[in-house]
Amino acid sequence: MPALHDIPAPAKLNLFLHVTGRRADGYHLLQTVFRFIDVQDRIQLERRDDGRVVRAIDLPGVPEEIDLSLRAALALQKATGTSYGVNVALEKNLPAGGGLGGGSSDAASVLVALNRLWNTGLSRQELMRIGLTLGADVPVFVFGQNAFAEGVGEDLQAVTLPERWYVVIQPNASVPTGAIFTAPDLTRDTPLITIADFSASLNLSSGGGLTGKTSAADEVGGIGSVGFQRCFGRNDLEPVVFARFEEVARVAREVDALLAAGSLSRPSAVDSTGSQCKVRMSGSGACLFTEHESEAKALAAAQQIAPKIQGVRWVQATAGLKVHPLLDWI
Ligand SMILES: C[C@@](CO)(OP(=O)(O)O)[C@H](O)COP(=O)(O)OP(=O)(O)OC[C@H]1O[C@@H](n2ccc(N)nc2=O)[C@H](O)[C@@H]1O
Ligand SMILES: Nc1ncnc2c1ncn2[C@@H]1O[C@H](COP(=O)(O)OP(=O)(O)O)[C@@H](O)[C@H]1O
Structure with a gap:
């Protein structure tokens, strides 16, 4: 067959x-x-x-x-x-x-x-x-x-998107997507952004931006134009999940503490004060991730996280893909 x-x-x-x-x-x-x-x-x-x-x-x-x-x-x-x-x-x-x-x-x-x-x-x-x-x-x-x-x-x-590597961390929790979306404390009014806003946050000096042009925001902000990507936006589902799943909140706090102490191999982006971006949740969780400029940095970060943070189900260093592997199947 x-x-x-x-x-x-x-x-x-x-x-x-x-x-x-x-x-x-x-x-x-x-x-x-x-x-x-x-x-x-x-x-x-x-x-x-x-x-x-x-x-x-x-x-x-x-x-x-x-x-x-x-x-x-x-x-x-x-x-x-x-x-x-x-x-x-x-x-x-x-x-x-x-x-x-x-x-x-x-x-x-x-x-x-x-x-x-x-x-x-x-x-x-x-x-x-x-x-x-x-x-x-x-x-x-x-x-x-x-x-x-x-x-x-x-x-x-x-x-x-620019070439990036990620460390993905799964705390010991399963989060039901529907319940997070219906939570009364979920904010549903984040102002609309444009692709250009997102593009402006990327590391344009390495040619990784979406438009290939340096935005006014980069020149004013300074940080985006010296080879760093800026932390962009947030995950609005995060506070809702953190309030209900203490395990997810704890793992995020502990990874953030490693980031703040400079113990993790440096991630790829910084905020407007020059601090590393915090660990972020994907979708409705429970997985969290950090983003890195090279495979070596992601692997090093994963090796540091795995023994230092107790009780996580899964820690994986992985590459961001350029396209889906089945893109040319249709
Ligand atoms: C939150 C996100 C972000 O990418 O990802 P995951 O956490 O699932 O990976 C998605 O929006 C999830 O997509 P998916 O998991 O396919 O959602 P569905 O099965 O269609 O819906 C699951 C539940 O989430 C709610 N839902 C989903 C998507 C959306 N834009 N609004 C919603 O309110 C639906 O009402 C439903 O109760
Ligand atoms: N093939 C499948 N693999 C994983 N989960 C599945 C599958 N089919 C249905 N499900 C159900 O969908 C839910 C969400 O799974 P998944 O898509 O892996 O995660 P998420 O939506 O959080 O990214 C699971 O809890 C499971 O009940």
Whole structure:
């Protein structure tokens, strides 16, 4: 039977995440930059002639009915009327519910790969539309490029990001996304920003900016123009998560203390006072990350964090990706 092996489903980070409003259906309007990173789930797909969608490997804690990799296959079947089915074997490496979009990425990779295996011939736009019915984070993984996102996360513009490495830290907590978005203390009125505002915060002197031009803000602020990137924006979900999950708040405090003491290999960005940017949460958490200018610095930081901060589930140094590995599959 035709099959596709070792299909990657990479994680994402939200470099910042602003909640700017709320729609009538309860979904929130966001502004965020999604960056793909080089840690991934892997998927094997075997085509079936009997139309069944079968899970070939159990995923503990995730029943079949909610498994986004299977739901994606069913959604593509429904949209195209294909008579094919598939065996789906998911090698899960990404922490579930970590704010790294693992389930969404699995769904996107299944959509893109099955579109090939089933010869269904849908366009990227059509696959993104199906993805959005599965979750707000799915379209960006089908889009395939690092992106500035608006709407509920589906209105995407590609961005070119500088080469960076990250340390991703998973505290011992699982954060339910829905409950964080409905929290009464979530602020939903962060002022809108533009891509140019974000671009201006990048290290333009190394050619990593989105526009390639030095902004007035860099020249006035000074720091952006001397080879540093400035901390940009914030994650509005962070205070809500920190107030409810003490473990996440504790790990963030302890990483920040290492940063303030200069014990961590220097991250890539600084704030307006010249201090290192604080550790930041991705999505609705619980994962936290720091950003670094080189692989060596990220590896060194990960090695320092792992023994000094007790009780974390996962610490990983990883590269930011230029594009999604399946970008040219559509
Ligand atoms: C917060 C983010 C940031 O990238 O990432 P994660 O933490 O999930 O990785 C996403 O917006 C999450 O996307 P995703 O996980 O696909 O969300 P969905 O399954 O569609 O929705 C989960 C829950 O979050 C709420 N939700 C989600 C997205 C959004 N823009 N507004 C919302 O209010 C939904 O109402 C739902 O209760
Ligand atoms: N294939 C999948 N992998 C991981 N989680 C999944 C999957 N399918 C459904 N889920 C459910 O989605 C929730 C969110 O998972 P995930 O997308 O990995 O994290 P997040 O949305 O925080 O980035 C999980 O808690 C789990 O119940």
